[in-house]
């Protein structure tokens with residue numbers, strides 16, 4: 001008859017003097033005995049009282065003062081933004097309303113022109129490298145790299161700067177069916 005694996009383990013443990021693998025109460029003599037006057041419960045509570053290691057101090061993230069001139073509303077906002085946070089999100093968290101639409105760097109609703117300072121914006125797909133070099137930036141995916149002063153832009157103006165050259169290639173094909181529908185409404 002084949003030996004039970006548990007029994008085999010118990011025998012191996014006993015052979016090495018350890019006896020730590022006792023199962024189902026078959027070999028009570030294999031467990032190490034606590035020293036007299038102590039108990040496993042007492043030792044557990046001692047462990048719980050051991051002081052926890054102090055957490056590593058978090059590295060302080062630099063913050064920057066951001067000034068936004070909202071030209072459409074005629075107001076100026078000033079707020080502080082950590083260097084690793086989006087400017088638009090941080091403004092919203094402080095109940096400051098700024099223009100936006102997609103919030104993913106794909107449209108130009110949150111576009112600003114930088115008056116001073118620097119913005120890091122690796123996810124700004126909505127504006128070309130040319131426009132970035134001209135000082136345009138998107139607040140929804142922009143991080144401040146320094147104190148910053150920006151002014152909001154006319155969305156259509158930035159959109160035209162970004163895509164106007166494609167529209168200027170020639171006349172757009174006329175959609176006769178759409179034109180008929182439009183005429184029928186009149």
Ligand code: FES
Nearest residue numbers: 101103107110140
């Ligand atoms: S909200 Fe669309 S690009 Fe920022």
